[in-house]
Amino acid sequence: TEGEPTEGTTGDEEPGGGSTDGSSVTSGPDGAAVTGAGAVPTVAPPAEDADGDGGTSTASPTTPGPGSPPEDPASPTEEPTPPVPVSAEQAVRDGVGELADRLLGLDEEQLWWLPPTDPDLAALLSGAEDDATMRELLGTTPGDPSPTTGSDASDEPGGDGATDMAEGVAELLDRGRTDVAWPLLAGASAGDLERLRSAWPTTGSPLSAVVLPRESVTGSSTAPVSSAVIPLATPSGLDVVATDSRASALFAASAEEEAAHGTGAAVQHLLADTLTAYQQDPDLPRSLVIAPPRGTVITAAVLAELDDGVRDAPWLSPVAAAGSGTGAGAVPPSTLTGAGPDGGQLGEPAAYLDPGVSPLDDAALRSLATLRGHLDGLREVLVGTTAVDSWDRALTQAWSTRWRGEPDAWSESWRPVRAASSQARAALHVNPGTVNFLADQGLMRVTIVNTLPVAVQDVRVRLVSSSSILQIVDQPEPLTIGGDSRATVTFSARAVTRGETTVTAQLTAPNGTSLGDNAPVEVRVQPTGVWIYWVLGGVAGVVLALGLARSLRSTPRAVLAGTHRPGGTTSATSTSTGPA
Structure with missing residues (x-):
């Protein structure tokens, strides 16, 4: 329908990949805007004349001249050179390079980027x-693809094709719009959009527009059909890019309709709508946006014929995706109705608008958030490894829209990350054992083992007694352990009474992530108390008495030879052994 330029409306694309002002843009599931009905097959130009005069010539079958000998069909022919096998990684990088080259040729306003991983x-x-x-997911930045080949990659050793490719991808990601959100909200509320707008600045751009079904503002x-871009009264400052549900459903169903009735029937059905x-x-100038669901497969034949039909139809006028539509400044603000596409009104095509059930229920969201917290904790303690970063990038994919309707594949996508995280955390553990604590207060030691090949740092150790017969006086300092090694932590404890208890060493990262298995250490507590002093005193007394008795038995007897009396007299006693 005629009207001012509107983002996302159908349009044209020049053969060979160059885009005109009338190209349509639809955001794809991986964040890259992709051309819509304006895509047409590339037609290769005719080959130049061999004379080099700029003319062209057409190829025709050659026949032998009158004097030419007939060809021998049995004569040997040169076998074609087998193609060089290309690895899957090489093929992906080549594809990325070709796509980047094409998108770099588009106008900057024709690229709408969704957040990484969508x-x-x-x-x-x-x-x-x-x-x-x-907020954390919206703030994720695309990883460096680090391509080594591509359309501009050099085959020469040491060539700079990889550098050119990386620079081209970085340049591409810096272009285009990042202020448009495309949530799968069938019945959006003002609260939803306000929360979304509050979190969106982590992408680096403020939120200015949200792609929603037009029922969100029309209610039916x-x-x-009116304007494709409608400003909202609440929340103010946001525009709704209203997608036409019927046209989008017919476009999504075109592949099946083409298989059943042909390409022309599928295209004519959409043009008739x-x-x-x-x-x-x-x-009345109006505009509409055709936005089939993510993952919709549209054949090249349908795209090519629809492009021709849009350009030839007198009631349609392709407009540039860079345009603001008839809604900006010309349509009064509207309020959200909370309605979505009505299957009863749309009929059978409504089934093609179903995006599928998301596996991200409350339990799944809690599990993923817990696992991401574990990865954050491992990143804090592991030294000299980037493994956690690769696990985190893989886990980020689990929140993607692409898993709708695929619960089994979704579960398989992040289970390896959970297994790797569990193994890494379990590699740090306490060496179990038994300790005899024979004091009122003293020091205890516990051994921590690190079986990882890399060092860990800033590991927090917290000792907890299972009963009150033993009190932990102070906790050890954060611990650093080398790879494949162990360390001993010392802490002070106080005995309250006699008995047996269990001391558990809880190992955590600075963010509280649990490490290891909290192996228990059995402690036999025997405090000394007052009786020990009586025992020691008694033992000392016995030792003293025994020492005195022994010294008395070993002293020789003295013989008394005389006694000095007072007054100066002296008495003497003699002993005779012979006869008187």
Whole structure:
């Protein structure tokens, strides 16, 4: 339908990949805007004449001249050179390079980038968790693809093709719009959009528009087509890019309709729907956006014929994706109705609008958030490894919209990350054992073992007694252990009474992530108390008495020879052994 330029409306694309001002842009599931109905097959130019005069010549079958000998069909022919096998990684990098080259040729306003991994914003908004996870996902930056080959890659050793490719991808990601959100909200509320707008600045851009079904502002799937861009009264400052549900459903169903009735029937069905919208009010400029669900497969034949049909239809006028549509400044603000596409009004095509059930329910969101916390803790303690970063990038994919309708594949996508995290955390553990504590207060030692090949640092150790017969006086300092080694921590404890208890050493990362298995250490507590002094005193007394007795028995007897009396007299006693 005629109107001012509107983002996302159908349009044209020049053969050979160059885009005109009338190209359509639809954001794809991986964050890259992709051309819509304007894509046409590339036609190779005819080969130049051999004379080099700039003319062209057409190839025709050659026949032997009158004097030419007939060809011998049995004569040996040269076998074709077998193609060089290309690895899957090479093929992916080549494809990335070709796509980057094509997108770099588009106008900057024709590229709409979704956040990396295309997180399922609708599931995150409906979950019971807070918006911290959504903010973190929106703030994720694309990883460096580090391609080594591509359309510009050099085959020469030491060539700079890889550098050129990396620079080209970085340049591409810096272009285009990042202020448009496309959540799968069938019945969006003002609160949902306010939360989304509050979290969106982590992407690096403020949120200015949200792609929603037009029922969100019209309340009905049969409402007349008006503007494709509608400002909102609440929350103010946001525009709704209203997608036409019927046209989008017909476009999504075109592949099946083409298989059943042919390409022309599929395209004519969609063009007839736009004609019906035009005839509702031929004099009123209007616009519509066709946005099939993520993952929709559209054949090249349908795209090519639809492109021709849009350009040739007198009631349609392709507009540039860079345009703001007839809604900006010309349509009064609207309020959200909370309605979504009505299957009863749309009929059978409504099934093609179903994005599938998201596996991200409340339990799944909690599990993923817990696992991401574990990875954050491992990143804090592991030294000299980037393994956690690769696990985190893989885990980030689990929040993607692409898993809708694929619960089994979703579960398989992040289980390896959970297994790797569990193994890494279990590699740090306490060496179990038994300790005899024979004091009122003293020092105890516990051995921590690190079986990882890399060192760990800033590991927090907290000792907890299972009963009150033993009190932990102070906790050890944060610990650093080398790879494949162990360390001993010392702590002070106080005995309260006699008995047996268990001391558990809880190992955690600075963010509280649990490490190891909290192996128990059995402690036999025997405090000394007052009786020990009586025992020691008694033992000392016995030792003293025994020493005195022994010294008395070993002294020789003295013979008394005389006694000095007072007054100066002296008495003497003699002993005779012979006869008198």
